[in-house]
Amino acid sequence: MRLRYIELFHAVLTTGSLTGAANLLNISQPAASKALQQAEQQLGFALFSRVRGRLQPTEQALLLRQRIEKIIQELNELQRLTANMSLTDSCPLRVTCTPALAEALVPNAITSLRKTFPATTVELFTQHSAVMYESLMLHETDIGLTLQGTGRQNLSREPLCRGQVMVIAPPGWWPVTELKRPLPIAALAGQPMIGIAVQDALGSMLQSHLAQLAPAPRTSVRVQTYQLAHALVAQGEGLALVDPFTARRDGGKAVQMRPLDLRIDVVLCAIYRPDSPLNAVQKRFLSLVRQLAQR
Amino acid sequence: MRLRYIELFHAVLTTGSLTGAANLLNISQPAASKALQQAEQQLGFALFSRVRGRLQPTEQALLLRQRIEKIIQELNELQRLTANMSLTDSCPLRVTCTPALAEALVPNAITSLRKTFPATTVELFTQHSAVMYESLMLHETDIGLTLQGTGRQNLSREPLCRGQVMVIAPPGWWPVTELKRPLPIAALAGQPMIGIAVQDALGSMLQSHLAQLAPAPRTSVRVQTYQLAHALVAQGEGLALVDPFTARRDGGKAVQMRPLDLRIDVVLCAIYRPDSPLNAVQKRFLSLVRQLAQR
DNA sequence: TACTTGGCATAACTGAAGGTTGTGGCTTTG
C-alpha cells in the first residue's frame, strides 16, 4: 500500500467522491481514478463499490479506515515537526499561552523584553492547554504559559507565581467592606454562575469543587475562556471563578472581585521541552513574566 | 516528507550505512544517495553529517527518529492487515494458541474436526498472548486460545473450560497418597521452583501470589513456556506451577502433579473479533476444544 | 422526452522522478 494510495483513500472518504478527492489532492480526476484502480488491484479487493455511478466504501474499506486515518494524522504531525525544525533559531522566542494570559500578562512582558533585546523577533500564540502540549512537542513553539500546568509527560514545568482563585461579580454585588475577606466556597451554593468549560487543569479542578455544592450553583452559561466569563459577569449574568490575572484585567472597574477561600492556589507555570535548554532571551522573558505576575 | 524518504531514513538508521540502506530497499547505492540528498534539501536541514566518509545522524535526525519509526511500524501493520484481508475466506479456520495448548489440546481438536469437515484447510499459529492480540486484530487469524485470556479491548472472550492450577514435581517428590490433596500455597515457601516469565495473564497472576511467600521460593531458572518448565521439572530441577493441560501432558509419567489450593481457576478461553461472527467450522472447532478440554 | 449536470472511466500523450551503470575520491585496515 503506497502512501499515494493511502492519501487518496483518505481523501475519498472525507470528501465523499473521487472528484472531490482529486481536488483535495490537487490532481485531475482521471489521475485519481487511475490511482484508485491501481490501489484496489494491488490490494486484491475493492475499496469502493461503484453503485449508480457513485463510490461507496466497502466493508473492508471501513475496517482500514481508522488505521489509515491514524497514519495520515501522524504524517501530518511529522510534517509540522520537520517544518518547524528547519525554521529553528530564526526566532529566538516563540511563546504560547492561554487566552487569558495573552491579554493580561504576556504583552507587557514582551514590551519590557524589547528594552533589553530591541531587535528580537517574537512569536506569540494563544492556545488551550491540550493543544499547547502538541505545539511544544512539535517544536512549533518554545515556551508555554499556563495556569496550573500539570506536568505533562515529556515537558519540564517551572512555577512562576502563585495566586488565589478569585470570584468576580457584577458591581455592587458585595458590600465594599467585604471585598478583602475570602469568600467561603459554600457561599456559592445556589448562586447564578458562569461556567468554564473543562479543558484546563485549573478549570476541571474548580468544576469538581463546585459539583459538591448543594444546592448546586445555577450555571446557565458555559464559556470557553476566562475573558468571556469576565465579560458576562460584567453584564450581570452572575458570578464566575477566574484566575487573578483575568479578575484584575480592567483594574477592577467593570466587576467586583474577592478571593475564594480555597486551599488550592492558582499556579502560573512555564512549560518547555527539557531537552533544549532555554536561551538568554527566553530566560529573560520568563523572569519578566515572573516579575509582572507577582504584582 | 515523502514516504520514500521516510523509509530511506529508517533504513539508514537501522543498517548504519547508506549502502546497507540501499540493499535493504533493493535499490542501488547511488539511488539511495540521491534520494537522501533530495530529502535533506526538501527538509532544509541535514539528516546526517558526512564525517570521514560515513554517515552520522544529526541532532535533528534523532528528534525525528521515534516518530518515523512509529509511522513505519504502523505502515507495516497496515500491510499485514491488507494482505490478510485479501486472503480472507480462503481458509475457514485460522487458530492461534499458546505453545502449551498447541501441544496438548489443539492437535486433537483439529484431527477430530477433520471427521466432520474433511476438506477443510486449517492454519495453526502458536503465539504468546500479547502477540495473539495483534494477530487477531490484523485479521491474520480468526480465533485465539489462551489461558485466563483477560478480555482485551476490542475482542470477544468466550470461556471454554475451567481447571485448577497444578503443581508439578519430579517423580517421588510427594508420597503417592497425597497426590489427590490440594497443596496449600504456603507449602511452596522456600522450595526450588521453575519460574514462568511473566507475559501471560495467568503467569503474572501466579507470580504475584508467589511473591508474597516467605521465605520466597528459590527460582534459579525462569522459562518462557510451560512446556519448558515441565521438561525441567522432569529433570529434577524443582517444582513448577502450570496449567492442567501441560501437567497432564505425558499422562503423568515423567512428573508428579497435584492441584494447588487456590481460589483462582485456570480458564481456557477463546478470543475473537466481535465484528465477524464465527462460521460453522469455527463453531464446531470451539465445541470440540471444549469437549476435549473438559476431560 | 429532451436537456443539463455531476460523477466515473478510458485513451493517448508528456515530463519528471526514480532507477541504472560506471567512475572517482576519501577513509580505514591489514
Add this chain to the structure above:
DNA sequence: CAAAGCCACAACCTTCAGTTATGCCAAGTA
C-alpha cells in the same frame, strides 16, 4: 601500499503519475 568499504557525481534510461480530451451513465429538471 594495496585492498576494501563507503559515499558522491555523471550520463543515461524507464516507468509511472500527471495531463487533456472524450464518452458513458444516472439523476434532476423543464
